Amino acid sequence: MSGINYLFPEYEVKRDYDRCIACRVCERQCANEVHHFDDKRGKMVSDDTKCVCCQRCVSLCPTRALKIVKTDNTFKTNANWRENMITNIYRQADTGGVLLASMGTPKEYPVYFDKMLINASQVTNPSIDPLREPMETRVFLGSKETKIIRDSDGRIVPHLNQHIELSTPIMFSAMSYGSISYNAHRALAMAAEELGTFYNTGEGGLHEDFYKYGKNTIVQVASGRFGVKPEYLEAGAALEIKMGQGAKPGIGGHLPGAKIVGDVSRTRMIPEGSDAISPAPHHDIYSIEDLRQLIFALKEATDYKKPVIVKVAAVHNIAAIASGIARSGADIISIDGFRGGTGAAPAAIRDNVGIPMELALASVDKRLRDEGIRNNVSLVVGGSIRSSADIVKAIALGADAVYIATSALIALGCHLCRTCHLGRCNWGIATQRPDLVKRLNPNIGKERLVNLINAWTNEIKEIMGGMGINSIEALKGNRAMLRGIGLNEKELEILGIKHAGE
Amino acid sequence: MKRVYINEEWCLGCHLCEYNCFLSNSKESDMVLACMGKNIKSNLHIEDSGDIHFAFNCRHCKDPICIKACISGALHKEGEVVVIDKEKCVFCGSCILVCPYGALMESESGVMQKCELCISSGGVPKCVEGCPNGALVFEER
Numbered sequence: 001m002s003g004i005n006y007l008f009p010e011y012e013v014k015r016d017y018d019r020c021i022a023c024r025v026c027e028r029q030c031a032n033e034v035h036h037f038d039d040k041r042g043k044m045v046s047d048d049t050k051c052v053c054c055q056r057c058v059s060l061c062p063t064r065a066l067k068i069v070k071t072d073n074t075f076k077t078n079a080n081w082r083e084n085m086i087t088n089i090y091r092q093a094d095t096g097g098v099l100l101a102s103m104g105t106p107k108e109y110p111v112y113f114d115k116m117l118i119n120a121s122q123v124t125n126p127s128i129d130p131l132r133e134p135m136e137t138r139v140f141l142g143s144k145e146t147k148i149i150r151d152s153d154g155r156i157v158p159h160l161n162q163h164i165e166l167s168t169p170i171m172f173s174a175m176s177y178g179s180i181s182y183n184a185h186r187a188l189a190m191a192a193e194e195l196g197t198f199y200n201t202g203e204g205g206l207h208e209d210f211y212k213y214g215k216n217t218i219v220q221v222a223s224g225r226f227g228v229k230p231e232y233l234e235a236g237a238a239l240e241i242k243m244g245q246g247a248k249p250g251i252g253g254h255l256p257g258a259k260i261v262g263d264v265s266r267t268r269m270i271p272e273g274s275d276a277i278s279p280a281p282h283h284d285i286y287s288i289e290d291l292r293q294l295i296f297a298l299k300e301a302t303d304y305k306k307p308v309i310v311k312v313a314a315v316h317n318i319a320a321i322a323s324g325i326a327r328s329g330a331d332i333i334s335i336d337g338f339r340g341g342t343g344a345a346p347a348a349i350r351d352n353v354g355i356p357m358e359l360a361l362a363s364v365d366k367r368l369r370d371e372g373i374r375n376n377v378s379l380v381v382g383g384s385i386r387s388s389a390d391i392v393k394a395i396a397l398g399a400d401a402v403y404i405a406t407s408a409l410i411a412l413g414c415h416l417c418r419t420c421h422l423g424r425c426n427w428g429i430a431t432q433r434p435d436l437v438k439r440l441n442p443n444i445g446k447e448r449l450v451n452l453i454n455a456w457t458n459e460i461k462e463i464m465g466g467m468g469i470n471s472i473e474a475l476k477g478n479r480a481m482l483r484g485i486g487l488n489e490k491e492l493e494i495l496g497i498k499h500a501g502e
Numbered sequence: 503m504k505r506v507y508i509n510e511e512w513c514l515g516c517h518l519c520e521y522n523c524f525l526s527n528s529k530e531s532d533m534v535l536a537c538m539g540k541n542i543k544s545n546l547h548i549e550d551s552g553d554i555h556f557a558f559n560c561r562h563c564k565d566p567i568c569i570k571a572c573i574s575g576a577l578h579k580e581g582e583v584v585v586i587d588k589e590k591c592v593f594c595g596s597c598i599l600v601c602p603y604g605a606l607m608e609s610e611s612g613v614m615q616k617c618e619l620c621i622s623s624g625g626v627p628k629c630v631e632g633c634p635n636g637a638l639v640f641e642e643r
Contacts, residue, residue, distance in 0.1 A: 018534075021533065021534060021537040021538050023521050025521075028515060029514070060518065062518055062521050063537075065534075435514075435553045438511065439635060441637075444635065
């Protein structure tokens with residue numbers, strides 16, 4: 001259109017030439033082709049315009065000669081028209097397109113987890129040392145029996161509905177094969193198996209190599225129905241119907257045809273090169289009754305042996321929606337908060353639609369209790385669980401377990417450069433390019449995931465011990481263990497907690 | 503005996519092993535001091551062809567043909583590791599001719615150099631230690 005480039009590079013690659021030995025590792029490792037060796041000048045040079053700040057070169061530089069800094073090029077300061085607002089307009093005026101974005105929203109919305117504090121025992125009630133005393137982190141997800149049944153001799157007849165058993169209240173949430181690589185999926189599957197928890201196929205089907213991890217797999221049925229076949233449903237330990245995703249509530253997905261190659265095409269059961277479009281709604285679900293039909297269709301198909309999860313995005317009316325789902329025959333409700341990640345979403349949706357997981361969880365848990373149907377379902381929450389403390393707070397607000405995905409990817413090397421949608425992930429995670437996929441050695445990835453979850457589980461035990469609580473069950477919905485800090489009356493009311501000092 | 507093996511499936515072709523090797527065999531403790539402005543001659547080298555990358559280094563053969571071919575007695579075994587006495591090497595090139603792995607090459611000082619599994623510094627060879635993707639391993643096979 002015009003010869004003017006309105007966009008100044010957001011990040012600058014700083015190279016310390018006193019340290020650069022021109023080994024060219026940065027050049028070989030950058031799929032964005034930022035670095036190259038300039039023969040004329042006899043030294044390495046960088047093209048800042050291509051840099052996405054994924055930190056791959058920084059991490060692999062053997063002499064720490066590289067760092068990436070935010071540019072100090074400054075537009076005239078304006079509290080209303082901030083730089084990213086202006087540059088987004090330049091981008092759209094250039095292209096006429098929807099701005100795409102990846103991973104969770106980077107915008108500064110309040111993080112309620114950071115405005116809650118956890119209790120601890122002092123004097124009047126003893127704390128527990130998890131190194132000396134048993135600490136139960138095992139949880140069962142599924143609908144709970146509300147009646148005790150006894151036989152003619154008065155003995156309790158043990159009975160459990162369809163459920164899954166987790167060694168720790170942490171699962172890896174849905175990321176499809178296609179949006180992430182084969183090796184990333186393999187690392188998640190192997191880690192889930194070793195940890196005694198679950199990973200989730202996402203909506204892209206289950207690669208034939210991973211059927212062996214079935215007992216640690218949650219298989220997803222989404223609006224595109226990709227890869228859904230009887231063996232697929234049979235393979236998983238639980239089935240998940242994806243109604244929505246926290247990062248993009250109300251819209252579907254679109255994996256470009258360029259990524260539908262080879263195994264991805266076979267696994268999704270669609271032709272190579274065809275776009276994989278997940279419609280915004282399920283075209284057969286327009287009511288809770290329709291949802292119930294799909295739930296029971298899936299249960300029928302799997303002989304009523306597996307629990308069914310319904311995953312919804314946290315939106316304004318979430319309590320009423322969850323109440324409907326809890327009555328629809330679902331065993332588990334998964335709520336995905338608005339800070340959840342995505343492989344690609346319109347930035348306008350990701351940054352502006354949905355509500356925080358903490359508020360959604362608190363209001364859903366309260367609503368289900370008030371209506372006497374909390375035992376019908378387990379609650380799993382996701383959408384940016386960043387630490388063990390977040391998990392403890394989520395459980396105290398009423399969750400049975402949490403879903404993590406972004407944290408899992410960070411454990412695998414992700415630096416949140418938020419350019420997954422470009423398909424050139426230098427860490428071998430969000431890409432299908434074979435030379436990049438091989439950068440993620442799943443054996444190393446598995447170790448790192450296992451370490452992270454074990455570390456968090458240990459921290460959860462420590463925090464619970466400090467409160468004098470020795471099981472997740474006793475922490476669940478125990479909002480007396482939380483206090484708000486810097487929250488207003490309404491926020492405290494929704495969260496169902498008191499303010500610090502009360 | 504533990505040897506350095508390459509899992510080609512995981513080799514990225516980043517060539518970091520070459521630099522770690524060069525550092526390990528230099529007198530320096532710092533990568534910058536060891537490598538800045540130097541012609542990097544490492545004892546292991548990566549062959550690249552498109553997306554295929556493969557590390558070559560001494561296999562430390564049970565019955566090393568290079569030792570048999572060495573006319574000056576520079577190549578010899580220390581334990582099971584094939585090492586070279588650079589004082590004795592006359593750079594006749596016989597070892598290069600016979601080694602099927604291309605594991606020997608000319609050093610900066612004009613004599614032969616080869617992988618000695620970092621025995622002088624002990625522990626895991628530095629190429630393996632610094633491999634970012636577990637492609638190089640030091641193990642019994």
